[in-house]
Amino acid sequence: MLQNRRVFRTKKRNLVGLGPQDISRGDLVCLVAGTDVSFVFRRHGTAEANAPGGVRLVRNAYVYGIMYGEFVKNDSFPTPYPHLHPTKTHAAMVLQDLGRRISGALHDATRAPNLDEKAFKSMLNEISGALLEADVNVKLVSRLKNSISTTVNFKDLPPAVNKKRLIQKTVFDELVRLVDPHAEPFKPKKGKSNVIMFVGLQGAGKTTTCTKLARHYQARGFRACLVCADTFRAGAFDQLKQNATKAKIPYYGSLTETDPAKVAREGVDKFKKERFEVIIVDTSGRHRQESALFQEMMDIQEAVKPDETIMVLDASIGQQAEAQAKAFKEAADFGAIIITKTDGHASGGGAISAVAATHTPIVFIGTGEHMLDLERFAPQQFVNKLLGMGDMAGLVEHVQSLKLDQKETIKHITEGIFTIRDLRDQLSNIMKMGPLSKMAGMIPGMSNLPGMAGMDDDESSSRLKRMIYICDSMTEKELDSDGKMFIEQPTRMTRVACGSGVSVREVEDLLSQQRMMAGMAKKMGGSMKNMQKAQQAMGGGNKAQQMAAMQKRLQSMGGAGAGGMPDMASLARMFGGGGGGGMPGLPGGMDMQKMMESMGMGGMMGGGGGGRGRR
Numbered sequence: 001m002l003q004n005r006r007v008f009r010t011k012k013r014n015l016v017g018l019g020p021q022d023i024s025r026g027d028l029v030c031l032v033a034g035t036d037v038s039f040v041f042r043r044h045g046t047a048e049a050n051a052p053g054g055v056r057l058v059r060n061a062y063v064y065g066i067m068y069g070e071f072v073k074n075d076s077f078p079t080p081y082p083h084l085h086p087t088k089t090h091a092a093m094v095l096q097d098l099g100r101r102i103s104g105a106l107h108d109a110t111r112a113p114n115l116d117e118k119a120f121k122s123m124l125n126e127i128s129g130a131l132l133e134a135d136v137n138v139k140l141v142s143r144l145k146n147s148i149s150t151t152v153n154f155k156d157l158p159p160a161v162n163k164k165r166l167i168q169k170t171v172f173d174e175l176v177r178l179v180d181p182h183a184e185p186f187k188p189k190k191g192k193s194n195v196i197m198f199v200g201l202q203g204a205g206k207t208t209t210c211t212k213l214a215r216h217y218q219a220r221g222f223r224a225c226l227v228c229a230d231t232f233r234a235g236a237f238d239q240l241k242q243n244a245t246k247a248k249i250p251y252y253g254s255l256t257e258t259d260p261a262k263v264a265r266e267g268v269d270k271f272k273k274e275r276f277e278v279i280i281v282d283t284s285g286r287h288r289q290e291s292a293l294f295q296e297m298m299d300i301q302e303a304v305k306p307d308e309t310i311m312v313l314d315a316s317i318g319q320q321a322e323a324q325a326k327a328f329k330e331a332a333d334f335g336a337i338i339i340t341k342t343d344g345h346a347s348g349g350g351a352i353s354a355v356a357a358t359h360t361p362i363v364f365i366g367t368g369e370h371m372l373d374l375e376r377f378a379p380q381q382f383v384n385k386l387l388g389m390g391d392m393a394g395l396v397e398h399v400q401s402l403k404l405d406q407k408e409t410i411k412h413i414t415e416g417i418f419t420i421r422d423l424r425d426q427l428s429n430i431m432k433m434g435p436l437s438k439m440a441g442m443i444p445g446m447s448n449l450p451g452m453a454g455m456d457d458d459e460s461s462s463r464l465k466r467m468i469y470i471c472d473s474m475t476e477k478e479l480d481s482d483g484k485m486f487i488e489q490p491t492r493m494t495r496v497a498c499g500s501g502v503s504v505r506e507v508e509d510l511l512s513q514q515r516m517m518a519g520m521a522k523k524m525g526g527s528m529k530n531m532q533k534a535q536q537a538m539g540g541g542n543k544a545q546q547m548a549a550m551q552k553r554l555q556s557m558g559g560a561g562a563g564g565m566p567d568m569a570s571l572a573r574m575f576g577g578g579g580g581g582g583m584p585g586l587p588g589g590m591d592m593q594k595m596m597e598s599m600g601m602g603g604m605m606g607g608g609g610g611g612r613g614r615r
């Protein structure tokens with residue numbers, strides 16, 4: 001389980017086990033009749049994959065709680081095939097696992113018919129164990145445990161107190177305290193040159209994160225640019241150049257100058273003269289905390305006098321994080337931390353402990369290699385999300401930052417129309433939003449749904465791309481049509497299929513999805529007008545207050561890790577489209593679950609299932 005092996009878990013029973021090292025996301029762990037160990041199977045990725053014969057054996061596995069047949073005897077698990085009993089396996093993100101364990105412990109304790117001291121203590125032990133396993137510093141865990149015990153003070157609780165509420169609130173508050181150093185992070189000011197310098201060990205993700213951050217500020221209206229002061233690693237400037245070019249961000253660096261402080265000064269001076277507002281300086285890393293690295297860091301700091309120094313910490317650093325952060329703090333006195341690679345198998349707790357050790361706030365977390373994989377870190381929202389309670393404010397901010405153009409589609413839906421072009425626009429908007437699993441994590445209750453945790457982002461993204469290719473192979477007239485011309489002239493389908501490199505069947509599927517959505521649009525046409533009026537009336541008020549009220553309402557629907565699923569249709573209606581304080585990501589009244597299902601991602605919403613294979 002620990003040395004390079006995988007951990008399996010199912011949401012309901014937290015099953016844990018050992019598996020082969022080459023196990024991968026989406027594999028099935030099955031009990032086969034007549035055997036007493038479980039086996040890992042892999043789907044072939046064809047339409048027949050769901051048929052009993054559509055899988056191949058990878059190797060055996062040991063999963064506690066199912067290997068002696070307990071699983072088969074428990075009829076609360078779905079049994080899609082009589083002789084194969086799959087549980088969803090995935091190379092789980094450990095932070096997500098940590099969240100699931102904590103909310104599972106809370107859930108078990110607070111749902112117990114007799115919430116006695118024993119149940120409370122066992123919940124505390126489970127939470128502490130989960131935090132320790134995730135590499136959170138042992139002193140911090142013990143402090144958290146004591147604090148919860150003291151605040152709840154189970155023995156002397158007056159009978160009138162709502163124990164469940166109190167426990168939930170205390171655990172939540174203490175987890176927030178763990179990641180909140182109560183220090184205000186730096187905020188760049190418009191109309192001024194804000195110099196931000198990055199420091200960190202080699203490979204922590206500095207160069208990647210510099211570009212992500214520059215893009216983040218650029219998307220929020222700042223004139224952002226990048227300076228490469230890494231003259232130590234061959235290829236560092238090329239990497240920054242490549243990233244910056246892709247993100248359309250101006251950059252500065254030198255292939256010949258060897259003094260990093262000189263390059264940094266030249267770059268910063270140049271961009272200050274050009275009135276750039278966010279100037280990000282990337283520095284070099286080393287394998288270890290070497291004195292040469294620290295000296296270089298101080299020289300660059302002296303040369304560019306940054307307004308903010310950010311330390312980049314790899315989430316997988318584990319227990320060394322604290323010592324490393326302390327050493328960097330002494331040398332470079334950084335004012336903020338960015339934790340990268342939180343999407344990996346890292347435990348993340350070490351990096352979280354670094355916050356407490358240096359009293360420095362985490363400002364962002366890196367959640368993938370893509371340019372958009374940077375999330376603002378806010379302690380309360382982070383804990384909300386960790387416990388599966390969603391992060392609505394983050395979701396709205398994320399979608400708003402994408403500046404999605406919805407006007408045409410919303411106008412169409414109001415008129416009861418949904419063209420193929422509308423479908424194409426929606427598909428590309430969904431692509432811009434980033435991985436669906438990430439979006440799901442931000443919607444209260446959604447990350448707790450069966451199937452969500454193991455959602456295969458690569459597969460859904462490639463499916464979306466193929467659908468966009470199909471649309472891109474159509475003529476303007478076809479795109480603006482209601483799709484009927486394809487039924488009247490089926491050769492059009494063959495032409496589009498050839499043009500986009502897919503089968504005619506896939507074109508047919510896309511058209512039937514568009515037809516289904518057009519049917520929904522037709523039904524919604526009339527009611528939309530009234531809804532927009534209501535939204536406009538709401539749009540004038542205080543948005544922060546509305547946001548807080550919405551978050552509260554959704555939480556009460558989702559419950560604290562209870563897995564309650566908000567009504568997605570009403571959620572989408574609340575977001576509305578276009579007007580007032582609505583979220584421009586989804587057309588008003590669109591049922592997200594139906595929309596995902598219609599796009600062939602229904603399997604993700606309900607677990608199992610799986611989509612149609614490619615031909």
Ligand SMILES: Nc1nc2c(ncn2[C@@H]2O[C@H](COP(=O)(O)OP(=O)(O)OP(=O)(O)O)[C@@H](O)[C@H]2O)c(=O)[nH]1
Pocket residue numbers: 200201202203204205206207208209230233236283284285286340341342343344365366367368369373
């Ligand atoms: N999965 C994932 N990978 C990341 C993330 N951030 C960075 N990476 C990857 O980590 C690797 C190292 O990132 P770099 O940006 O080159 O690291 P660096 O700190 O600049 O390295 P040096 O310049 O050698 O000091 C690259 O392959 C990045 O794509 C993240 O949040 N998630």
